[in-house]
Amino acid sequence: MNADAETPPLRAAHIFLSMPVGGAEDLTVGLMSQMPPSISVIPICLRQLGPVGEEVRKTGREIHHLPVAPTKRLNLPGILRLSRWLREHRIRVVHTQVYHAHVYGVLAAWRAGIPAIIHHQKTYRDLKWRRTVIMRWLTRLAAAQITLSEKSRADICAAFKARPEEVFVLPNAVDTSRFRPAGDRAALRMGLGLPPHAFLVGTVASLTHPKNHAANLAMWAAARQSGVDGCFVLCGEGPLRDELARLRDSLGLQDSCQFLGNRRPVHPWMQALDLFVLCSTWEGQPLAILQAMACQIPVIASRIEGNVAALGADHPGLFSLEDPAEFPNRVLRCYKDPSFRQAILDYQQHRSPKVMSVGEAAVFLSRLYHQLASP
Template identity: 25%
Template sequence: MRIALVITSLGVAGAERLVVDLADRFASLGHAVLLVHLTGTAEVVPRHPDVTVLGMGMNRSPLSLLIALRSVRRSLKAFRPDLVNSHLVHASLFARLLRLTLPMPRLVSSAHNMNEGGGRMRMWAYRLTDWLVDISTNVSDEAVAAFVAQGAVKPGRMVTMHNGIDVAKFHFLPKARVQERRALGCTDRKLLLAVGRLHALKDYPNLIRAFAQVKGQVPGVVLAIAGEGPLRAELEALVRSLGLVDDVRFLGVRHDVPELMSACDVFVLSSESEGFGLVVAEAMACGRVVVATDCGGVREVVGDAGLLVPPRDPEQLAAAILHALALRPAVTAVMAQQARQRIERLYSLDTAAKKWLALYQSPSLPSA
């Protein structure tokens, strides 16, 4: 099968890492894969040598859009895909425009959140162009329901396709635990970890305020935050105002996430909104105790293998973190095993790739 994947960018984020992992897995199964990213430089790239990656360098200008449409059209005509799968809102709208001038055997449009980071106009654009796709997907049942409720798609025109975790990559690494904890200066201290862009939807102020409460009862605890984004200065100011400068580590973009996850004692997700919660699944695959806000598809991921609290409630988040830190080692070991087994059973990359290929090859996709 010849598969073309089109995504807005290849930055260090959950959707981008998933698409790169899927591209690798499809290629390893013998499929021809073309991966097109519209903007920026590729920060995450496929490892399989047979995946062709094309960057368009597109910006916000109408001329840049026209040039990119022409270039991708030419590339797809040469590649002759059996299916095009677009990911994230800008790439999905781009692929729909492209289909007006380029015949595509099949076009699948994939969202990765409750509203793809936009408001009514973005949902209206989805609905207006829905007739141009064969089927849309989203990463959780709750995200699908949100798109239907917002009028972006009609019922039955969007299906759930859960994210997949490369369990061969994300697993507990004992040596890395020792090394990373030494590097972070917390060899004999409890370590909390959060991973994700420093963006409003991740609600890091919620985490930092909860951590201030935890710090009052567990003096030696450290919080590490891996990720970069527009709110870094604001978050650093909040840390200073709460007197936590010596206890919070902003790590920036990291490419050793499995190692960091192995190092932590508790992984924390503080988001106010998530589509799936990919980092939660990755932490579970690494055998970590997870404390997460109950938003989007996170409940579907965690099940009974972690602790869930309401979003935007630092008091309850702090209480859950304190509970997790106080667990006896034997209980922690059982939770770690249950978490790993849940991801292997339900959300492994192999499972996800098989489901995607079954969707791609389905004799009859739902129609408008």
């Protein structure tokens, strides 16, 4: 009998408090289907499943709700309970991607004698002193860390006193089996209830302050006044929805600007666009830009560190946040000049950094999991 057939897969727990719509959650879901048979990725939610967790549960794939973190206060008995659960369920690697999951996951894994990976899904920013102290402590207990870039790797090593040989670089990954150019965009739009032949500009981003949606609305108002005949769509939810809806209405954009909320799956909405925009004031490594590039959609984005890292410093669609006219002018030029849109696409295809697929990330992580779990 084949010995490999008798070997059970290595069980890797991905720890979350909840699984809202986000890049870390999408990576875990993608890995669940694209890991080699020797690895099983198992999401564990410590507060509630969240929208993405509920999606996973409905598919029948393994996911667990272990309510050991009911509030924002650290629950020490909950960490002990999680540690026992990890041992009882034969978990061999713990993987965390957000701060509170780092705290619970790394401490529980350390107590259970299981290697833990701290995965930083954002570029490094200065933390409050308490979080810095905690992250330095967790760094000593974790077996490895993952960052988005070499710069983030250097920042993490310096800030948290991490050993360089234990810090690996893994860029954000896109499920290229779904995020790819649309076959028949008009038919796709009709199926989504969108105008089939309009100039369609859109973004995918939470309705929060760093995403700077007020600038999106100001851009669209200026573009409309300059003669752009089209629609603007915004996929995302967040605490600023009502405030932004009032701003939209005050600008007279009710008929040309739609707030679509969280759309799952999101890839058809991305494929439907003529132009993707992102005017954030801060980004880590923006997954939405990478998804747009994989769909071969031209991108207009603010010239901030994360966007420049994803697109390349000379990308023709980058604009300065310091000049309010640059953003609408870039969009207007895309509307009027097909050759400018093509120049953006050519740059993205030939000069922007390569977009990593979830399949490539799965190969990297499967090797790391096996390396850390080896006796």
